[in-house]
Amino acid sequence: MADERSDQEVARRFGHTKDYPYGWYADYDLQILSEATKAGVHGTCEGALVEVGVYRGYSANVICRQAAGRPVYLIDSLELAGASPKDWPVGENVKHVVSRLTKWDDGPICVAHHDADHSFEVTHEHFEILGPHILLGGILAIHDFHELPYPGVKQAWDAFSLKGDFEPWGHGYSIQVFQRARK
Numbered sequence: 001m002a003d004e005r006s007d008q009e010v011a012r013r014f015g016h017t018k019d020y021p022y023g024w025y026a027d028y029d030l031q032i033l034s035e036a037t038k039a040g041v042h043g044t045c046e047g048a049l050v051e052v053g054v055y056r057g058y059s060a061n062v063i064c065r066q067a068a069g070r071p072v073y074l075i076d077s078l079e080l081a082g083a084s085p086k087d088w089p090v091g092e093n094v095k096h097v098v099s100r101l102t103k104w105d106d107g108p109i110c111v112a113h114h115d116a117d118h119s120f121e122v123t124h125e126h127f128e129i130l131g132p133h134i135l136l137g138g139i140l141a142i143h144d145f146h147e148l149p150y151p152g153v154k155q156a157w158d159a160f161s162l163k164g165d166f167e168p169w170g171h172g173y174s175i176q177v178f179q180r181a182r183k
């Protein structure tokens with residue numbers, strides 16, 4: 001049966017406040033992430049959805065709800081206290097990967113969401129690992145893209161070798177979304 005709960009209802013399940021139901025995300029950020037995920041799935045004819053930085057699965061729930069049965073990889077090293085795969089969304093198409101992201105061998109990607117280590121070095125490495133696999137029409141969503149308090153995230157984007165292949169798709173308060181537009 002289709003999951004007809006609203007995102008707010010999912011948020012309440014995790015006991016979050018009404019102002020910031022998903023911890024680090026405002027409602028508007030989650031709305032943008034949801035719409036961007038949908039755009040990536042519908043803008044490509046194949047590909048997996050990947051989230052790096054799952055914590056307790058708040059943004060992952062939003063992504064899984066728009067996956068349309070495509071494979072979803074939820075990747076987290078669990079190095080932040082409180083992160084737990086017990087809280088992550090589950091499904092036949094959903095794979096839990098408890099590890100740092102160090103490589104990607106699982107084929108084309110239609111949607112990637114980055115919300116992991118916010119240092120320049122690690123974020124840049126993640127963009128370089130995932131970026132070449134993102135399909136034309138696919139989405140790269142980046143949380144904490146602001147200059148402060150995590151300047152390394154935007155610096156990593158500025159140094160990303162495939163930055164020129166992507167165009168801005170939209171943004172929320174704390175999330176910036178790009179779409180792969182040309183080779």
Ligand SMILES: C[S@@+](CC[C@H](N)C(=O)[O-])C[C@H]1O[C@@H](n2cnc3c(N)ncnc32)[C@H](O)[C@@H]1O
Pocket residue numbers: 022023024052053054055056057058059060075076077078079080083099100101115116117122
């Ligand atoms: C801000 S939290 C993610 C929040 C999550 N998106 C949510 O919806 O609540 C960052 C997560 O990234 C994980 N992390 C940190 N460095 C990582 C790495 N190199 N690879 C994978 N996960 C990492 C941490 O364990 C932590 O759970």
